[in-house]
Amino acid sequence: MEPLPSFTKEEVTIFVHQMLRQRNVKFDDTVVQRINDMLGAPIPLFLQMLTQELYRQWKRNKSEALSAAVVDEVFNKSLLGEMARDKLQHYRSRIDLHYPTLEREAVCQILGNLSLSEKGLTHGALFQIYHRTESSRTGPRQGAALSQDFQRLLLHLQSDFYIEQQPDGTLDFTSRLLKIWWKKYYGYEYEGK
Numbered sequence: 001m002e003p004l005p006s007f008t009k010e011e012v013t014i015f016v017h018q019m020l021r022q023r024n025v026k027f028d029d030t031v032v033q034r035i036n037d038m039l040g041a042p043i044p045l046f047l048q049m050l051t052q053e054l055y056r057q058w059k060r061n062k063s064e065a066l067s068a069a070v071v072d073e074v075f076n077k078s079l080l081g082e083m084a085r086d087k088l089q090h091y092r093s094r095i096d097l098h099y100p101t102l103e104r105e106a107v108c109q110i111l112g113n114l115s116l117s118e119k120g121l122t123h124g125a126l127f128q129i130y131h132r133t134e135s136s137r138t139g140p141r142q143g144a145a146l147s148q149d150f151q152r153l154l155l156h157l158q159s160d161f162y163i164e165q166q167p168d169g170t171l172d173f174t175s176r177l178l179k180i181w182w183k184k185y186y187g188y189e190y191e192g193k
Contacts, residue, residue, distance in 0.1 A: 007042045019051040020066070025058045027066035034068035038075045040176030043161050046079075049087065050177075053078040079177055080184060088181045091162070098160075103153055106133040108186070110153075111162060111173075115183035120172025126154070 007015065016032050031054075039046055053074045058066050078084060095107050109129050114121060121129075130150045134141055141149060154171070157163045164174040173179035 007044065007047065009036055012036055012042050012047065015047060016051060019048075020055065020058075023055055025055055025066060026064075027054075027058075028068075030068035031066050031071055034071040038071060038176060040179070041164060041174045043175050043178075045087075046175055046177050049084060050075065050079060053083075075177070080181060085185075088178065091178060092182075092186065094160075099156070102137075103149075106130050106153065107157065108189075109133050110157070111182055112186055112189055114163065114171070114173055115179050115187045117172065119168075120166050120170035122170055123154075126150075126171060 012035065013032050016035060020027055020031075035047070035050060036042065039050065050071075054066055054071065057070060057074050057078075058064070064070075079088075095104055099107055106129070109132075110126055113126075113129055127147075127150055130153070131146065134146060154163070158165075158174075161174050162178070163171050166172050173182070
């Protein structure tokens, strides 16, 4: 399984310009950069959600060109609010649907701890979380089997756009939106763990 890359900054620029210009939306030069800043690695679904909400905001206030401040407002109120909760809840629900029963608790522990981290966690720190979760089971996996299953789990999380390796070698959420959302709705479960 090979992780798919998210959009590049150039592809984001093209996408945003096409989405907004096709609808005659006025926007200033700060919008695209702010979208990149707010989303982190831009997953196509999240990029589409944000541009759609920006369009709706602009339509309500047609005289006003979109700006970085409007991107912040739409991101915080619409994407992190109730309106987008169902769409983002899919990322939590799919763990129960698509991950093996033995791995679900570990996945939630890993993502919960990552959501609380400032800049991601090291491979070793994530393995310790995985190991603690596994140790609480009856008949836990150990040694090479545990290490191989952990590596396979990380690969799945990367392929499913949950996490990615950062330039400094740490692992963190691929999407800033998903990280903030996960922290808001699930982070409290992992504080102090």
